[in-house]
Amino acid sequence: MAEENRAEQMLRLQQAIAEHAHEKGAVMVLLQAAQSIFGHVPQDVQQMIADATGASLSEVYGVATFYAQFSLEPGGEHEIGVCLGTACYVKGSQKLLDKLSELLAVAPGKTTADAKFTLKATRCLGACGLAPVLMVDDEVYGRLVPEDVPGILAKYLGQ
Amino acid sequence: MDLFRAHVLVCGGTGCSSSGSGELIARFESKIAENRLEKEVKVVRTGCFGLCEAGPVVIVYPEGTFYSRVKPEDVDEIVQEHLVKGRQVQRLVYTDKTAQGQSMSLDEIGFYQQQKRIALRNCGVIDPENIDEYIAFDGYKALAKVLTEMSREAVIDTIKRSGLRGRGGGGFPTGTKWEFTAKAPGDEKYVCCNADEGDPGAFMDRSILEGDPHAVVEAMAIAGYAVGASQGYVYVRAEYPIAVKRLQIAIAQAEAYGLLGDNILGTPFGFRLAVRLGAGAFVCGEETALMASIEGRRGEPRPRPPFPAIKGLFEKPTLLNNVETYANVCQIILNGADWYAAMGTEKSKGTKVFALGGKITNTGLVEIPMGTPLRQVIYDIGGGIPGGKQFKAVQTGGPSGGCIPMKYLDIPIEYDSLIAIGSMMGSGGMIVMDEDNCMVDIARFFLDFTVDESCGKCTPCRIGTRRMLEILQRITEGKGQDGDIEKLERLAQNIKATALCGLGQTAPNPVLSTLKYFRHEYEAHIYERRCPAGHCQALLNYTITDKCRGCTMCAKSCPVGAISGVVKELHAIDQDKCIKCGACMEKCRFNAIIKK
Numbered sequence: 199m200a201e202e203n204r205a206e207q208m209l210r211l212q213q214a215i216a217e218h219a220h221e222k223g224a225v226m227v228l229l230q231a232a233q234s235i236f237g238h239v240p241q242d243v244q245q246m247i248a249d250a251t252g253a254s255l256s257e258v259y260g261v262a263t264f265y266a267q268f269s270l271e272p273g274g275e276h277e278i279g280v281c282l283g284t285a286c287y288v289k290g291s292q293k294l295l296d297k298l299s300e301l302l303a304v305a306p307g308k309t310t311a312d313a314k315f316t317l318k319a320t321r322c323l324g325a326c327g328l329a330p331v332l333m334v335d336d337e338v339y340g341r342l343v344p345e346d347v348p349g350i351l352a353k354y355l356g357q
Numbered sequence: 358m359d360l361f362r363a364h365v366l367v368c369g370g371t372g373c374s375s376s377g378s379g380e381l382i383a384r385f386e387s388k389i390a391e392n393r394l395e396k397e398v399k400v401v402r403t404g405c406f407g408l409c410e411a412g413p414v415v416i417v418y419p420e421g422t423f424y425s426r427v428k429p430e431d432v433d434e435i436v437q438e439h440l441v442k443g444r445q446v447q448r449l450v451y452t453d454k455t456a457q458g459q460s461m462s463l464d465e466i467g468f469y470q471q472q473k474r475i476a477l478r479n480c481g482v483i484d485p486e487n488i489d490e491y492i493a494f495d496g497y498k499a500l501a502k503v504l505t506e507m508s509r510e511a512v513i514d515t516i517k518r519s520g521l522r523g524r525g526g527g528g529f530p531t532g533t534k535w536e537f538t539a540k541a542p543g544d545e546k547y548v549c550c551n552a553d554e555g556d557p558g559a560f561m562d563r564s565i566l567e568g569d570p571h572a573v574v575e576a577m578a579i580a581g582y583a584v585g586a587s588q589g590y591v592y593v594r595a596e597y598p599i600a601v602k603r604l605q606i607a608i609a610q611a612e613a614y615g616l617l618g619d620n621i622l623g624t625p626f627g628f629r630l631a632v633r634l635g636a637g638a639f640v641c642g643e644e645t646a647l648m649a650s651i652e653g654r655r656g657e658p659r660p661r662p663p664f665p666a667i668k669g670l671f672e673k674p675t676l677l678n679n680v681e682t683y684a685n686v687c688q689i690i691l692n693g694a695d696w697y698a699a700m701g702t703e704k705s706k707g708t709k710v711f712a713l714g715g716k717i718t719n720t721g722l723v724e725i726p727m728g729t730p731l732r733q734v735i736y737d738i739g740g741g742i743p744g745g746k747q748f749k750a751v752q753t754g755g756p757s758g759g760c761i762p763m764k765y766l767d768i769p770i771e772y773d774s775l776i777a778i779g780s781m782m783g784s785g786g787m788i789v790m791d792e793d794n795c796m797v798d799i800a801r802f803f804l805d806f807t808v809d810e811s812c813g814k815c816t817p818c819r820i821g822t823r824r825m826l827e828i829l830q831r832i833t834e835g836k837g838q839d840g841d842i843e844k845l846e847r848l849a850q851n852i853k854a855t856a857l858c859g860l861g862q863t864a865p866n867p868v869l870s871t872l873k874y875f876r877h878e879y880e881a882h883i884y885e886r887r888c889p890a891g892h893c894q895a896l897l898n899y900t901i902t903d904k905c906r907g908c909t910m911c912a913k914s915c916p917v918g919a920i921s922g923v924v925k926e927l928h929a930i931d932q933d934k935c936i937k938c939g940a941c942m943e944k945c946r947f948n949a950i951i952k953k
């Protein structure tokens with residue numbers, strides 16, 4: 199991504215810091231802001247949050263690594279999350295994950311070599327009525343069988 | 358308010374939104390405008406109707422016609438036929454799978470008939486983003502009653518007498534908890550709402566926040582008054598963006614109406630609410646971990662006592678209740694403790710919401726009086742097991758609960774009866790499993806979950822659950838050893854006795870309950886190298902039946918040369934060489950290869 203983009207992102211982080219740094223429990227709030235702005239939480243950003251809240255860098259790092267939502271590394275262009283909640287699991291979502299893993303040649307939790315997709319196993323998405331479910335970015339696909347997987351991938355490869 | 362001749366209710370819950378209900382709303386609005394009906398027909402985006410199986414769901418009032426699995430291209434027909442000409446579109450009307458023939462309206466559908474909706478009363482009925490609709494359905498009346506007519510003690514007494522118990526899993530008497538917090542010394546106190554909903558397969562808290570957020574806001578203000586708190590926090594899972602948004606809208610609207618803030622309804626009482634997001638850690642559903650997380654720290658639990666009622670958030674006395682617990686409060690205040698206590702059983706009063714999922718016909722949310730037998734929920738309301746399969750077990754209580762076999766289907770659902778048979782109520786997930794589900798694998802699945810979610814603070818949980826998982830893994834891989842079952846039992850007892858928080862203490866339950874009721878499945882895996890459900894890949898054997906014509910396709914496709922045979926004669930698979938990749942089965946044109 200371009201450099202001016204990064205400057206813009208920094209500006210948005212500065213705004214979030216100005217708004218929330220004084221609140222109780224600000225470290226979490228700011229890490230969440232950073233995750234949504236940058237898509238991950240790089241070290242210089244952790245340092246900024248530490249400076250702004252008076253926490254140490256190790257505390258911020260400790261929080262960032264505790265929660266599954268924060269990642270320290272940038273992800274792929276699209277994030278695929280296969281629900282491995284109970285309702286989806288008993289309806290065979292593991293097979294969806296295996297199929298994706300095979301087609302993308304990437305292990306769950308990792309990003310493809312071309313940085314196109316990050317494959318993840320997620321917790322219940324709250325759409326259990328549609329089980330088994332997977333999510334690509336914000337789009338939810340439900341009532342799936344492994345044979346549906348190539349068609350879904352094709353949608354994102356086309357662009 | 359304007360009067361409309363008809364209302365089109367479109368479910369905007371997560372399930373239906375995922376299957377495209379947003380597009381339906383836009384389409385309805387444009388078609389209604391095209392037909393110049395915008396002054397006569399109103400489109401409302403509601404919360405979850407509960408019957409997610411049939412989604413996206415559209416209900417047209419005043420008839421109450423229930424349309425299921427509606428596609429955008431169906432909208433034109435509904436508008437043209439139903440709204441313009443007054444004729445129902447039969448093709449799209451929901452067919453009740455539990456009764457014969459078609460059902461016309463909500464009240465006639467078996468799925469709803471046997472329910473009693475208190476916590477879910479407004480879900481699917483009102484527009485959750487419109488405070489006026491909530492108020493029109495008696496909203497904020499309970500808060501007004503409490504602030505103007507009731508003392509703090511009277512509020513607590515009402516909740517106590519209602520018999521309401523915590524719906525977050527523990528089942529602690531809610532009124533007693535309010536009383537402890539009210540009596541705790543200190544003038545700064547907090548009220549929190551647990552909307553972390555960690556049980557994978559339960560989504561009632563999400564549906565309540567999405568469908569009726571004001572009910573939680575109002576109840577928290579009432580709780581604040583009762584315990585003497587002026588600040589509340591709702592801790593919501595980050596995976597629930599729609600719930601977060603609706604909750605934020607509800608809070609802003611309540612502030613604008615003077616129902617949150619200083620001097621609510623002209624009284625000296627003031628109360629504010631803030632939303633805090635989780636970040637994907639199951640253990641944060643545990644109360645002390647949740648508070649650590651709101652404080653911006655790692656969500657690690659700490660030993661209790663001191664209980665949060667004495668020393669909670671920011672070291673101050675804190676009341677924490679679950680979303681569904683709060684969703685009952687306003688109705689109890691308005692209708693009285695006796696009304697509520699008249700429902701349910703002796704020790705479990707009122708109703709409970711369950712999320713039906715897994716191998717069941719009607720997946721979705723149901724709210725039933727406590728004491729309803731499991732069989733009625735699964736067969737009469739849930740419509741039984743699809744595909745003519747056999748019921749095997751129902752899992753309740755999520756990763757802390759257990760699997761209940763057929764023989765207990767007639768027990769009434771209540772806190773204590775479920776604990777007595779080795780499971781628990783939990784937050785209300787109810788996952789049905791059929792003959793194709795392997796119970797050893799299900800136990801492995803839950804242990805995999807707890808190992809992943811263990812925060813690592815205490816050793817029994819961090820290391821003990823991992824050892825259990827390793828044993829389960831090798832059993833499902835066909836490498837189980839004599840003595841593994843006993844090892845699992847010993848580990849389970851030790852972890853239960855010594856883990857720091859509820860996560861570790863209950864983690865062995867899925868293993869213990871499956872060992873108790875499905876021990877033969879473990880034994881078949883270990884001693885016979887066989888998975889009775891035909892699920893565990895490593896234990897399946899591919900064999901060639903006499904349907905084989907000897908075309909040699911299978912032998913050619915086998916990557917390890919495990920198949921031998923002469924052209925036009927029956928082939929055979931060498932089980933020692935076979936890697937169970939299934940390539941032969943895919944290639945066979947005569948369905949001669951089976952896996953067992």
Ligand SMILES: Cc1cc2nc3c(=O)[nH]c(=O)nc-3n(C[C@H](O)[C@H](O)[C@H](O)COP(=O)(O)O)c2cc1C
Nearest residue numbers: 523524525551554555642643644678679682859860
């Ligand atoms: C590991 C663990 C996870 C929990 N997860 C939740 C949860 O997701 N939602 C919830 O309301 N309670 C959860 N609880 C229970 C809470 O600690 C607490 O008892 C409950 O929120 C209190 O509210 P209630 O009395 O209204 O049920 C969890 C407990 C443990 C030990």
Ligand code: FES
Nearest residue numbers: 283286323325326
């Ligand atoms: S278990 Fe997959 S959405 Fe709930």
